[in-house]
Amino acid sequence: MIFRQLFEPDSSTYTYLVADPDAGDAALIDPVLDTVERDAALLREMGLRLTCTIDTHVHADHLTGAQRLKALLGSRILYPEKAKFPCVDIGIEDGRPFHIGGIELHGLYTPGHTDHHFAYLIDNGTQRMVFTGDALLIDACGRTDFQSGDARTLYRSITQKLFTLPDETLVYPAHDYEGRFVSSIAQEKTRNPYLAGKSEEEFVQLMEDLDLPYPRKIDFAVPGNEQCGVCPDNVPEEYRKPCEARDQG
Numbered sequence: 001m002i003f004r005q006l007f008e009p010d011s012s013t014y015t016y017l018v019a020d021p022d023a024g025d026a027a028l029i030d031p032v033l034d035t036v037e038r039d040a041a042l043l044r045e046m047g048l049r050l051t052c053t054i055d056t057h058v059h060a061d062h063l064t065g066a067q068r069l070k071a072l073l074g075s076r077i078l079y080p081e082k083a084k085f086p087c088v089d090i091g092i093e094d095g096r097p098f099h100i101g102g103i104e105l106h107g108l109y110t111p112g113h114t115d116h117h118f119a120y121l122i123d124n125g126t127q128r129m130v131f132t133g134d135a136l137l138i139d140a141c142g143r144t145d146f147q148s149g150d151a152r153t154l155y156r157s158i159t160q161k162l163f164t165l166p167d168e169t170l171v172y173p174a175h176d177y178e179g180r181f182v183s184s185i186a187q188e189k190t191r192n193p194y195l196a197g198k199s200e201e202e203f204v205q206l207m208e209d210l211d212l213p214y215p216r217k218i219d220f221a222v223p224g225n226e227q228c229g230v231c232p233d234n235v236p237e238e239y240r241k242p243c244e245a246r247d248q249g
Contacts, residue, residue, distance in 0.1 A: 001018065001019070001020065001021070001103055001122075001124050002017070002018070002019040002020075002021050002026070002046070002048070003016070003017065003018055003019075003129075004016070004017040004042070005017075005172065005181060005182075006035065006038070006039065006042075008032040008034055008035045008062065010034065010062070011032065011059075011061045011062040011175070011217070012175050012176060012177050013030060013032050013059075013061070013062055013174060013175055014030065014172065014173065014174055014175065014176065015028055015029065015030050015031050015032055015035065015039065015065075016028070016029040016030065016131055016172060017039070017042070017043075018100060018103060018105075018122065019046070019048050019100070019101070019103075020100055020101025020102045020103050022101065022102065023101030023102060024047065024048055024049050024101070025048070025049055025051045025100050025101035026043060026046075026048040026049060026050050026051065026100065027050070027051060027052045027053065027054055027078075027100045027105070028050065028052075028053050028054070028065070028069065028075075029053075029054045029055075029056070029120060029131050030054075030055055030056055030059070030064070030131075030133065030174050031053050031055075031064060031065035031066060031069060032062050032063070032064065032065050033062065033063040033064060033065045033068055033229055033231075033242045033243070034062065034063075034065075034242045035065065036065040036068045036069055036072065036242070039065065039069070040069065040072055040073060043073070049073075050069060050073045050074075050075040051075060051076065051100060051101075052075050052076045052077070052078050052089075052090070052100070053065065053066040053069050053070070053075055053076075053077055053078065054078040054079075054092070054105075054120065055078070055079050055080075055225075056080075056117060056118055056119065056120070056131065056132075056133025056134065056135075056174055057080065057083075057113065057114045057116060057117040057118065057133055057134065058083065058114060058116070058147070058222055058225045058226060059134075059174075059221055059225055060146065060147055060215045060217065060218040060221050060222055061175075061215055061216075061217050061218070061221060062217060062221060063217075063220075063221055063224045063225060063229050063231065063242070063243075064224075064225050064228060064229040065229055066079075066087075066228045066229045067087065067227070067228040067229035067230055068229055070228075076089035076090055077089045077090070077228050078090045078091075078092055078098065079091065079092065079228070080092050080107070080109075080116045080117070080118045081093045082109075082115070082116040083116045083226075085226055085227070085228060087227055087228035087230075088228065092107040092118055092120075093107060094107055094108065094109035094118075095107075103122060103124070104122070104123070105120050105121070105122055106120065106121040106122075106123075107119075107120060108120065108121055108130070108161055108162070109157075109161075110132070110133070110135040110136075110154075110157040110158070110161055110162060111150070111153050111154070111157055112135060112142070112144060112149065112150055112151070112152075112153040112154020112155070112156070112157045112158075113133070113134045113135050113141075113142030113143065113144060113147075113149055113154055114134075114147050114148050114149060115148035115150070115153075116148075117133055117134065117135055117142075117157075118133070119131060119132045119133055119135055119136075119161075119162065121165070121169075127168075127170060128165065128166060128168070128169040128170065129169070129170045129172060130162065130165060130169050130170070130171055130172070130185075131172050131173075131174075132162065132171055132172065132173050132174070133173070133174045134173070134174050134175065135154065135157055135158060135162065136158050136162050136171060136173060136188060136192075137173040137174075137175060137176065138171070138173055138176050138178075138180045138182075138183045138188075139180075139183075139188075139191065139192050139193060139194075140192070140193075140194060141154060141158065141192070141194050141195065142154065143207075143210070143212060144207050145207070145210070145212065146215070146218065147218070147222060151203060151204045151207035151208065152200060152204055154207075155195075155200050155203045155204065156200070158195060159195070159200075162185065162188075163185060163188070163189050165185050166185065167184065167185050167186035167189070168184060168185070168186065169184060169185045170182055170183070170184055171183040171184055171185060171187075171188060194206060194207075217239065219234060220232045220234050220235045220236075220239075231243035
């Protein structure tokens, strides 16, 4: 299996390239519109065919590159089935695996950050990897104060689903703001300050007390991502450059 972890600095987003070298099939998990050209160039350089893009949820901090990559490379768009967007080619459901060449990807329904959030698990026989989106971060977790978020639901998704994976499972989140790259289920269970030793009630109170700022891109990112990465008319001028590149594609 080919694996690359890619980074978009403005939103501190990780995009993950997963590919079967024998089949030449590749997928991008949580692609970002701003870095579509970079990702397309990397795929060409590696001689890989992008068969699909896979989003963990409707992001509020960036526009997905799904629609743009489909236009450029003919990839299919995968989203959680619960979102039910017309732009989606394949809906991911809990317990129903999806194949990228010979790689089997399992969707794990993990609501709480949003009501349709999914994580994705790959077990290649040697190592388990879980792509946790915004549900479980490194020493943190996703916000629950907007976009159908619910702290109690997130706590249960993490503790009753993600934390039941084997301890050695590697955790690859959709974001990190401190320059970290990977964690593990064991590490998050024992040292995540939001979760380790915390009861459900303590977690809910902690999330209610965060008082975080309003996401700066949410007003255009959410409606744009509900169309799989279309740029709405209300994108501010400072963020329009990737949209202009898309419009020319």
